[in-house]
Amino acid sequence: MLDxxxxxxxxxxxxxxxxxxxxxxxxxxxxLTSLAAERRRLIAESEQKQSERNVASKEMARADKNSxxxxxxRDELKVLSxxxxxxxxxxxxxxxxxxxxxxxxxxxxxxxxxxxxxxADNVVVKVWGNAPEQPFSVKPHYDVGxxxxxxxxxxxxxxxxxRFTVLWGDAARLERALIHFMLELHTTEHGYTEVLPPxxxxxxxxxxxxxxxxxxxxxxxxxxxxxxxxxxxxxxxxAEVPLTNLHxxxxxxxxxxxxAYTAYTPCFRSEAGSYGQDVRGMIRQHQFDKVELVRFCExxxxxEQLEVLxxxxxxxxxxxxxxxxxxxxxxxxxxxxxxxxxxxxxWLPSQNKFREISSCSNCGDFQARRAxxxxxxxxxxxxxxxxxxxxxxxxxxxxxxxxxxxxxxxxGSVLVPECLRAFMGTDTLRPQPRR
Numbered sequence: 518m519l520d521x522x523x524x525x526x527x528x529x530x531x532x533x534x535x536x537x538x539x540x541x542x543x544x545x546x547x548x549l550t551s552l553a554a555e556r557r558r559l560i561a562e563s564e565q566k567q568s569e570r571n572v573a574s575k576e577m578a579r580a581d582k583n584s585x586x587x588x589x590x591r592d593e594l595k596v597l598s599x600x601x602x603x604x605x606x607x608x609x610x611x612x613x614x615x616x617x618x619x620x621x622x623x624x625x626x627x628x629x630x631x632x633x634x635x636x637a638d639n640v641v642v643k644v645w646g647n648a649p650e651q652p653f654s655v656k657p658h659y660d661v662g663x664x665x666x667x668x669x670x671x672x673x674x675x676x677x678x679x680r681f682t683v684l685w686g687d688a689a690r691l692e693r694a695l696i697h698f699m700l701e702l703h704t705t706e707h708g709y710t711e712v713l714p715p716x717x718x719x720x721x722x723x724x725x726x727x728x729x730x731x732x733x734x735x736x737x738x739x740x741x742x743x744x745x746x747x748x749x750x751x752x753x754x755x756a757e758v759p760l761t762n763l764h765x766x767x768x769x770x771x772x773x774x775x776x777a778y779t780a781y782t783p784c785f786r787s788e789a790g791s792y793g794q795d796v797r798g799m800i801r802q803h804q805f806d807k808v809e810l811v812r813f814c815e816x817x818x819x820x821e822q823l824e825v826l827x828x829x830x831x832x833x834x835x836x837x838x839x840x841x842x843x844x845x846x847x848x849x850x851x852x853x854x855x856x857x858x859x860x861x862x863x864w865l866p867s868q869n870k871f872r873e874i875s876s877c878s879n880c881g882d883f884q885a886r887r888a889x890x891x892x893x894x895x896x897x898x899x900x901x902x903x904x905x906x907x908x909x910x911x912x913x914x915x916x917x918x919x920x921x922x923x924x925x926x927x928x929g930s931v932l933v934p935e936c937l938r939a940f941m942g943t944d945t946l947r948p949q950p951r952r
């Protein structure tokens with residue numbers, strides 16, 4: 518969430534920054550500025566009436582209880598108290614409306630974010646490796662996976678409807694191998710603490726990371742069955758949500774940074790409005806596995822930490838030998854909570870193009886303000902907001918897709934990345950028994 522004081526006091530600069538995202542983002546400021554002015558007016562008037570009430574109370578205390586002056590001051594005090602109460606009610610309502618508007622305004626893009634309105638304006642920062650030489654027509658992952666008996670879309674649809682997949686045999690083992698490999702890499706080499714968080718989260722947690730209220734239609738919400746539970750629970754769309762909110766409403770010590778957490782979780786997204794895109798296969802699923810990285814740090818170090826986190830995600834792809842590239846997203850393409858984002862895109866030969874497999878973002882103090890995550894630089898210092906960062910390292914299903922396509926061979930088998938072979942017990946994925 519943006520700082521309302523910054524919005525009001527630096528309105529032109531904030532508007533110009535949001536215009537880099539889109540005119541629609543900047544337009545959201547207009548009702549906010551008038552509300553902020555109304556809030557200031559109400560507070561000033563309330564303080565004036567409270568002062569008048571205090572004066573009337575003191576004069577009444579000095580007056581003879583049987584005198585006309587006492588009665589007049591008592592009547593005046595009743596009127597002023599009613600006015601103060603009404604002003605306080607109006608101020609509270611104004612503040613609630615102000616916060617509701619602020620909650621829907623996206624983060625300001627960092628100055629280093631390139632200009633642009635969409636993915637065509639994203640900037641290629643680096644390319645790693647080369648597309649594998651495959652002198653045959655590479656089959657899409659859903660065809661080769663089905664032919665090998667690894668992926669089963671028909672039975673998944675029978676169980677749960679479209680946009681789900683059943684993984685059989687070596688595919689299920691490969692998914693598990695990838696999760697294990699990623700977690701081991703991040704904990705033993707990159708210094709992250711592994712966390713296994715709940716997969717159901719409160720609305721407050723989703724608000725803290727920016728999914729609510731703006732993106733509620735993209736979430737799966739559970740029904741209340743416990744009469745003692747007076748809050749909603751949602752299936753977590755990403756481990757970013759529980760990991761970031763581990764420190765919600767906390768004041769951390771300044772000497773703990775950087776804090777670095779990693780977690781494997783299944784992720785659940787309704788993908789509202791995306792039907793028609795990637796309807797076949799595993800690119801866009803309602804349920805998918807992901808290993809997430811989250812870091813907390815001091816404000817002055819967050820962009821350095823973004824480079825660190827992104828390199829950790831890239832290392833996974835490099836160890837797997839997967840051809841990929843890094844993009845710096847333009848201002849019109851970064852996510853709601855992000856100030857700066859790098860996307861990692863892996864090469865899919867069947868599509869002859871790169872596809873997103875990781876998004877690594879610095880959110881600045883945007884999430885920390887929403888979730889009330891602060892720290893004291895030194896003992897006795899005034900608390901400051903931390904900066905939060907997150908990134909996929911990696912989306913497991915899309916990694917499996919890339920292996921099925923980049924590792925595909927002319928006979929229809931698939932080469933297993935060397936770093937996974939000990940876990941898999943084989944170097945090749947071959948046809949599984951038919952079921």
